[in-house]
Amino acid sequence: MEISASTPRRPQQKRSRERVERILAAAKELIARGGSDAMKMGELAEKAEVPIGSLYQFFPDKGSVVRTLAERYNEEGRACIREAIEPVRSEATFSEAFRGLIDTYYGLFLAEPVMRDIWSGTQADKALQDVDLADARENGAIVAAALRHIHPQADPEELFNRAMLVMYLGTSTMRLAISVGRKQGDAMVETYKRMALGELLKAD
Known part of the structure; x- marks a missing residue:
């Protein structure tokens, strides 16, 4: 595409x-x-x-239609992230909120064929890559802000880089999970949640 x-x-x-x-x-x-x-x-x-x-x-052109839809899906996802993550002030509530957020996000990918179609071609298209990168930056900033409440002594740049990477990999995980069988996809999402929380909540 x-x-x-x-x-x-x-x-x-x-x-x-x-x-x-x-x-x-x-x-x-x-x-x-x-x-x-x-x-x-x-x-x-x-x-x-x-x-x-x-x-x-x-x-x-058709590309501008597809990109507009992609940006709208990103906005919806960002609203879900803000709602789930911004109120968090402790490791326990962060873990619960993050797990619930990923379940919601996975459900959106499973239920929305348009979302799946748009993002299936992201890696092959520069314009959609730019949209994807901007989305990861914004999502990472939201998560990093919550992490600063949990680890106030941590380096803010390190927290942001960690959060941005985790959120970017989250989208990649969803694309992979919906490309395989449901049982395997569910297992991949669970593995991602464990890996992501281990990285996000580490103190150093």
């Missing part, structure tokens, strides 16, 4: 925003049905019931 670096236009008027939402909803349906590689802009315009010119007005 090749994603263009073209930037989608942000709509200002209510009618335009509603049209963009229709386009994205239609894109999700088409991707769920046949994958993002098979989705065509003309097919998308027809599905969203918008003129093809309007589609290109908001999304210069």
Whole structure:
């Protein structure tokens, strides 16, 4: 899957925003049905019931549609991370919150075929790699902030690097887990949780 670096236009008027939402909803349906590689802009315009010119007005190419969906999934994931991790003030509550968060995240990957399709091509596409990296940085910052409450004497840069790496590997773990059988995938996620918590909560 090749994603263009073209930037989608942000709509200002209510009618335009509603049209963009229709386009994205239609894109999700088409991707769920046949994958993002098979989705065509003309097919998308027809599905969203918008003129093809309007589609290109908001999304210069298919890649910008896919990237917008990816960024939205990242925003949803970040909201879950904030809700679970930001209130944490002890190792015990961090461990419980982190385990619950990973279970929720894994459930999203299992339930959402569009999410799986988008991220299956991340490693082969520079634009999606950049989105993925930015997401790991933001998620890492959230987790590192919570860890500073637990280990206030720790080096903040070290905590951030540790947290960013763990969160980046978490997404990679989800992609691998949904690519194998469910039993093996579940076991991989459990292994990741143990490894991640061991690294995040170590005192040095």
